[in-house]
Every structure is written in structure tokens, then in C-alpha cells.
Amino acid sequence: MTLVLTTIVSGLCVGSLLLLIALGLGLTFGQMGVINNAHGEFIMIGAYTAYLVQRALGDPGSSLLLSLPVAFVTAGLLGVVLEVTLLRRMHRRPLDTLLVTFGVSLVLQQLARDLFGAPSVNVTAPAWLSGDPFVIAGADVPRTWVFLFALSIGCVLGLRIVLGVTPLGRRIRATVQNRDLAETSGISTAATDRMTFFIGSGLAGVAGVGVTLLGAISPTLGTSYIVNAFLVVVAGGIGQLWGSVVAAFGLGILESFIGFSIGQSTAQALVFLVVVVFLQFRPQGLIALRTRSIA
Amino acid sequence: MSTAERTAVTATRTRGLRRILRPRARLWLGTLAAALILFVVAPAALSGYQFGLLAQFLCYAMVAVGIGLAWGQGGMLTLGQGLFFGIGGYAMAMHLQLDDAGPGGVPAFMSLYGSGTVPAWWEPFRDPWITIGTIILLPAALAALLGYAIFARRVRGAYFAILSQALVAAFAILLIGQQASTGGSTGLSNFRGFFGYSLADPLNQRLLFFLAAGTLIGMVLLVRLLMRSRYGELLVATRDQEMRVRFLGYNPALVKTVAFVVSSVFAAVGGALFVPIAGIISPSDVAVVPSIMFVAGVAIGGRATLLGPVLGSLALSWVGAQLQDNYPSVWSYFQGALFVLVLGFLPQGFATLGGVLRRRKGDSR
Known part of the structure; x- marks a missing residue:
């Protein structure tokens, strides 16, 4: 029983991260049809921002909290630059955005390699996250996982409020x-x-x-998340907030369970195959936007 | 680019030599020129090392020809050609490993990583004919099954691209995970013979080059034949207006599947020939990034043209080989910039550069 719980919790942790990544990806995909391959590099930029903030401040606790808004603004501004300079002119060619942003991601990766070096760097987790794990019904839950879970749920709720209540959200919808x-x-x-x-x-x-709470930061950090995040977006239904939530946690838990029983690498491959098969039955994803178009 | 624009581009290009020669004569002259360059000029002008490199690039170009058909003519952006390249490559590599080990022998890497016994699913690859059959039939069957299932559900565009990417990612992860039977991330290498011919002999390497060159020319001619047929018209029509094709009573899923199958078989053959030429196949040859790089050459050369994919792929590989070793950093920036500039500003690739420039000039007058 404890084992099952541990597996579920570790799945929720993977899912939280996937969800955070897929939220932004799904937002831009749903609205503009842009398939942003450089999204993974924005993750990498967020991670290096956390690294730089910590180097500047020194204290792991306050720097973690401060780096959240700083990384949001830094990556966000870079995204705007990308949109204004490049993606705007490709509105009618969504497939080409996939390749253009791949080019952008190559440049950003190399930039990171030239600025920070190819070897990976580390961010120290603050004391209040690296302490003893919480024990929930006998299962050990590391504090960083709880933080990640809370962070992603917080972002979902924040996004939900922005989309649902504010004038900006109305315009986006x-x-x-x-x-x-x-x-x-x-x-x-x-x-x-x-x-x-x-x-x-x-x-x-x-x-x-x-991501910095889970492991080292390297210039190619983003590439390991992007394929999974795309799958979450597609499986959840394009532009569907709740679809993404269910898909992210579902995939996270699924991967965690398969990974536990037959090994991590096979689990990844199997999860990909499961999604491919799932889309056979629901090509529009979990939650489909009803439209009157014939396609 | 709209259909009208595209017609304009073709119209401006129909002049000079093209107007004088009839299509059939152009076909023969073009084939002759390509054959002359590949079979006479290249062996004479290139050093042994460059010659070997070009032979590898010819294999990549086979994948590009297939992508040109599926994506340029059929509108299916496939980011998963590494899957088929890998199936072809690994099938060939397994046969070569078993062949080197001799009848009943065990490939060296297996005793290194694994139990020292040959897995049951390796055994059929001892037979050269089964191997060749697998290289062609397995990708064809897989592409037909996957393609038809996906296209019949009307999954297309970005969804198809993402799915194909996920498949190739899964494939690469599996290859790395099953180290005992696939060699893991180091892959399979150190082949000594190729169907009884020693790979160490420079003459045989030259023959392999000719084999690749001939195959590539054959593939280009096959694509031309397809595109000139009624099927080709239907494929382009499906790309541009899938709904109308459906309403006219055709089955667009079937039309697209055929192109996808052909492109997959091309990729698998490319992979199979790549193995004896390069002497290695590993997950890094078939994963997500190399699969996108296959598409890159096609995009840069000109996806919707006959020769654009081949020339674009060859040129990109060649420039890459020059820059990658000496200036890896410059190569990354150059590659990225090339993607951005070509797709952002010259979406139909360099093949249409002349037409675009002429039109610009015409506009300003």
C-alpha cells in the first residue's frame, strides 16, 4: 500500500513539472497554432536565471522565491521578442513555426553553452526544502515534490483566474x-x-x-522535457486547461507505475505509445473544443 | 504561398534552357548529368575521406527524397523518419554483426554486455534475404498501419508531426534501454564484411558509394514518375484541399498513406546503406534531433521541388561536416540562423530563390 502511494506521489511530482511546461505550450498552441520548439529553451533560461539569482543573493531560500518572478519575466520577455520578430509573420503556416523555433532553440542552447559552459551547474535547495521528507500515510514525500506540486497548482489557478475574470483573459478567450x-x-x-x-x-x-530543485542545469536541459510536454498538450486537448491538468498528472502517474514495474526507459517509450494509441480513439484529446468547422 | 503565387513562380521559371528542351529530354539529360557527377567526377575529384563522407550524405539524401514526397507534395510533416532510418540501419547492422560472428556465432558486444547468447529475435537476421526483406517490408508495413490509422482519424498537421516525433523518441529510448541486445547508446559498429565483401577494401567502399548513388538516382526518378502520374495530382490536391478531395469521392487517408509508406521505405533503405558506409549505427543517428535534421535539408533546399530536398540535404550535410569539427559553436549558430532565415523568409527553400527574386524585380519596375 505504501509502495503504491509512493509511486503515485512520484507520479504527481513528474506530472506537476509536465503540467507547468505544458500550460504555456498549450496556451500558445491553442491561440496561435504556434508549435514552439524553443519552449524547452525557455525552461533552460528559467533554470539559469535561478542559478544567477542564487549566485547574486547567496541565500538559497530568498533567492528561490525571488527567482520565480524574475524567471517568469525574463522568459516571458524573450518569448515576446520571439513572437514579435519572427512568429508574427508566420501566422498562416503553423507547421513552419515548428522548424523555425527549432532553429531558435539551437541558437539559445549554443548561447547558453558559450555563456555558462557545457558542464552542468547546480542550484542549492533552501533548508526548508531539503529537510526531512514529509510522511503521508507511511510514504516518504520529499519537500521539493510538495513545493513543485503546490507551484504547479498555484500556476493553474492563477492562469484560470487570469483567463476567467480579467479583461485580458476575456480577450484571450x-x-x-x-x-x-x-x-x-x-x-x-x-x-x-x-x-x-x-x-x-x-x-x-x-x-x-x-527543474533546478530536481537536478543539475545544462544547456540541453529543455530538450528532455519538450517531447513529453507536447504529448500532454495533445492528449489533454488543445487550449484546454483542465484537459492538460488531467493529462499531465495521468501521464506522470502512468509513467511512474510502469517505470516502477519494468524500468524507467521502457516506461517512457510505453507512455509515448499509449498516447499515440489514445489519440486513435480521441483525436481531439481528452476535452474537445466544440466547433462548427467540418474538419 | 498561395496557389496563384506558386503558378507565377513556375511560370517565370519556364524559360531559357527549360523552354528549348522537352520534358523527356530534360529528364534524360538531368539523369545523365547526375550520373556523370556521381560516378565519374566525384571519385576523381574527392579524397578518400571526402568520398566516404559523401557516401554517407547520399544515404541522408535518400531520407530527404522521401520527406520531400511526404511533406513537400503530401503536406505530412514527419519528424519521425529516424524511426524508419533506424529500422533499416539496425536490421542491416544486426545481419552484419551475425555475419561477422560466423554461423552460430555470437556478436562480440553481446558477450560484453549481455548473457553471451543471441536473442531469439536476432536469429532470423542471419539470413541475408530475410534481412533485406525486413529492411523493406517492416517499415512499409509499419508506415501503412500507423499512417492509415492516423490519417483515417483525420489527425494531421501539427498533431501528426508531434506523434511522429513521440514515436521516434520512444524508439531511441528503447534502443538505449535494451543495451544487451541493441548495444545501448554506443550502438552497433565494427563491421568487417558486407554480404561476403570485405569492408576494409577501398575498392568495396567505392562500390558501396556507387550503390548508394545509383539507389538515390533511382529514388528521385521514382518520385518524378509518381508525381507525373494521376496519383501525384491527387496527392498535391489532398495537400491543398483535403476536404474537396474527400467530397470528390477519393479516400484522402489512402492517398496520404501511400506517400508515407514510400517515404518510409526510402528512409529505411537509406539507413541500411548508411550502416556499411559509416561503419556504425547508434541511437544518436536516429533520435529526435537527427530526425529534425533530415527535415532541415528538405526545407532549405525546397520541399515541393524534385531536386530541392536532395540538393538541400547534401549541401547542409557538407557544410555541417566542414564546420562541425573545426567550429562547433559557429555551426550551431549557423544552423539555427539558417532555419530561421529560410523558413521565415523563403518558405519554399532555395529552389524558389530565383523565382522570388525575379518577382521582386518585376514588382519594383
């Missing part, structure tokens, strides 16, 4: 549902796109800070 109609109603969809990209990339930055 209008643009997602019908871009032309939104434009006709006086919404500047270009400005909305920029803000969406800011939020989406910023969330990747926050995810990057979270």
Missing part, C-alpha cells in the same frame, strides 16, 4: 474561439498574442526554476 470575430469586435489580436506569448513563455521560466 475571444481570440482563441474566433480570431476574425474578435478582431472585428475591436480586440487587438496582435496585442493579445503578445500577452499570451508573454504568459506562456513566462510559465516555462517558472517551470525552469522548479
Whole structure:
């Protein structure tokens, strides 16, 4: 029983991280059809931001909390730069954005390699996260996992509030549902796109800070998460917040269970296959946006 | 680029030599020129090392020809060609390993990592004909099954790209995980013979180059044949207006699957020939990033043209080989910039550069 619980908890931890990454990815994919391969590099930038903030401040506790907003803004601004300079001109060619952003990710990785060196660096976890694990019903739960879980749930709720209540959220939803109609109603969809990209990339930055709690930071950090995050977005349903939540935790727990029984590498491969098969039955993902288009 | 624009580009290009020669004559002349370059000029002009490199690049170019058909003509952006390249490559590598070990022998790496016995699923690859059959039929069957299932559910565009990427990621992870039977992340290497011919002999390496060159030319001709047929028209129509094709009574899923199967077999053959030429196959040859790099050459050369994918892929590999070893940092920036510039500003690749420039000039006048 304890074993099952441990496996579930470790799945929730993997899922929290996936969710943080997929949130931003799904946001920009849903609204603009942009498949942002450079999203993984925004994670990497968030992680290096945490590293730099800690080097500047010294104290692990306050630097972790401070690096969350700093990474959000840094990655977000970079995302806006990418959107304004490049992606805006490719609105009608979503498939090409996939390759263009791959080029961007190559450049960003090399930049990180030149700035910080190829060997990985570490961020020290603060004392209140590296202490004794919590014990829940006999299962050990490391404090960092709880922090990650809380962070991702916090981000989901924050995003939910922004999308649901604020004027910006209303504009974003209008643009997602019908871009032309939104434009006709006086919404500047270009400005909305920029803000969406800011939020989406910023969330990747926050995810990057979270990643530093789990392991070392290297220039190619983002590549290991991006494929999984894409799957979460697709499996959850494009632009569907709750779909992404269910898909992220579902995939995390699934991977954790398979990984526990037959080994980590096979688990990864199997999870990918499960998603491919799942999409055979629900090509629109868990939660589908109802539209009147024929496709 | 809209259809009207594309017609304009083709119209401006139909001049000069192209207008004088009839299509059939151009076909023969083009094939002759390609054969001359590959079979006479290349062996004479290149050093042994460069010659070997070019032979590898020819194998990559085979993958590119397939992607040109599936993506350029059929609109299916496949980021998972490494899967088929890998199936072809590993099938060939397994046969070569078993062949080197002799009848009943065990490949050296297996006694190193594993139990020292040959797994049951390796055994059939002792037979050269089963190996060749697997290299062609397994990717074809897999692509047909996957492709039809996916396309019939009307999964397309970005979804298809992401799925194909996930598949190749899963494949690479499995290869790395099963070290005892696949060699893990170091892959399979140190082959001594190729169907009875010694790979150490430079003459045989030259023959392998000719084999690859001939195969590549054959593939390009096959794609041209396909595109000139009614099927080719249907494929382009499906790319541009899938709904209309469906309403006309065709089955778009079937049309797309055929192109996907052909491109997968091309990739597998490329992988199979790559193994004896490069002397190694490892997960880093078939994973997510190399699969995107296969697409890169196609995008840069010109996805919707016949020769664009081949030339783009060859050029990119060649430049890469020059820069990668000496200036790895510059190569990364150059590659990234190339992606951004070509796809952002010249989406149909360098093959259309002439047309685009001419149109610009025409506009300003």
C-alpha cells in the first residue's frame, strides 16, 4: 500500500513539472497554432536565471522565491521578442513555426553553452526544502515534490483566474474561439498574442526554476522535457486547461507505475505509445473544443 | 504561398534552357548529368575521406527524397523518419554483426554486455534475404498501419508531426534501454564484411558509394514518375484541399498513406546503406534531433521541388561536416540562423530563390 502511494506521489511530482511546461505550450498552441520548439529553451533560461539569482543573493531560500518572478519575466520577455520578430509573420503556416523555433532553440542552447559552459551547474535547495521528507500515510514525500506540486497548482489557478475574470483573459478567450470575430469586435489580436506569448513563455521560466530543485542545469536541459510536454498538450486537448491538468498528472502517474514495474526507459517509450494509441480513439484529446468547422 | 503565387513562380521559371528542351529530354539529360557527377567526377575529384563522407550524405539524401514526397507534395510533416532510418540501419547492422560472428556465432558486444547468447529475435537476421526483406517490408508495413490509422482519424498537421516525433523518441529510448541486445547508446559498429565483401577494401567502399548513388538516382526518378502520374495530382490536391478531395469521392487517408509508406521505405533503405558506409549505427543517428535534421535539408533546399530536398540535404550535410569539427559553436549558430532565415523568409527553400527574386524585380519596375 505504501509502495503504491509512493509511486503515485512520484507520479504527481513528474506530472506537476509536465503540467507547468505544458500550460504555456498549450496556451500558445491553442491561440496561435504556434508549435514552439524553443519552449524547452525557455525552461533552460528559467533554470539559469535561478542559478544567477542564487549566485547574486547567496541565500538559497530568498533567492528561490525571488527567482520565480524574475524567471517568469525574463522568459516571458524573450518569448515576446520571439513572437514579435519572427512568429508574427508566420501566422498562416503553423507547421513552419515548428522548424523555425527549432532553429531558435539551437541558437539559445549554443548561447547558453558559450555563456555558462557545457558542464552542468547546480542550484542549492533552501533548508526548508531539503529537510526531512514529509510522511503521508507511511510514504516518504520529499519537500521539493510538495513545493513543485503546490507551484504547479498555484500556476493553474492563477492562469484560470487570469483567463476567467480579467479583461485580458476575456480577450484571450475571444481570440482563441474566433480570431476574425474578435478582431472585428475591436480586440487587438496582435496585442493579445503578445500577452499570451508573454504568459506562456513566462510559465516555462517558472517551470525552469522548479527543474533546478530536481537536478543539475545544462544547456540541453529543455530538450528532455519538450517531447513529453507536447504529448500532454495533445492528449489533454488543445487550449484546454483542465484537459492538460488531467493529462499531465495521468501521464506522470502512468509513467511512474510502469517505470516502477519494468524500468524507467521502457516506461517512457510505453507512455509515448499509449498516447499515440489514445489519440486513435480521441483525436481531439481528452476535452474537445466544440466547433462548427467540418474538419 | 498561395496557389496563384506558386503558378507565377513556375511560370517565370519556364524559360531559357527549360523552354528549348522537352520534358523527356530534360529528364534524360538531368539523369545523365547526375550520373556523370556521381560516378565519374566525384571519385576523381574527392579524397578518400571526402568520398566516404559523401557516401554517407547520399544515404541522408535518400531520407530527404522521401520527406520531400511526404511533406513537400503530401503536406505530412514527419519528424519521425529516424524511426524508419533506424529500422533499416539496425536490421542491416544486426545481419552484419551475425555475419561477422560466423554461423552460430555470437556478436562480440553481446558477450560484453549481455548473457553471451543471441536473442531469439536476432536469429532470423542471419539470413541475408530475410534481412533485406525486413529492411523493406517492416517499415512499409509499419508506415501503412500507423499512417492509415492516423490519417483515417483525420489527425494531421501539427498533431501528426508531434506523434511522429513521440514515436521516434520512444524508439531511441528503447534502443538505449535494451543495451544487451541493441548495444545501448554506443550502438552497433565494427563491421568487417558486407554480404561476403570485405569492408576494409577501398575498392568495396567505392562500390558501396556507387550503390548508394545509383539507389538515390533511382529514388528521385521514382518520385518524378509518381508525381507525373494521376496519383501525384491527387496527392498535391489532398495537400491543398483535403476536404474537396474527400467530397470528390477519393479516400484522402489512402492517398496520404501511400506517400508515407514510400517515404518510409526510402528512409529505411537509406539507413541500411548508411550502416556499411559509416561503419556504425547508434541511437544518436536516429533520435529526435537527427530526425529534425533530415527535415532541415528538405526545407532549405525546397520541399515541393524534385531536386530541392536532395540538393538541400547534401549541401547542409557538407557544410555541417566542414564546420562541425573545426567550429562547433559557429555551426550551431549557423544552423539555427539558417532555419530561421529560410523558413521565415523563403518558405519554399532555395529552389524558389530565383523565382522570388525575379518577382521582386518585376514588382519594383
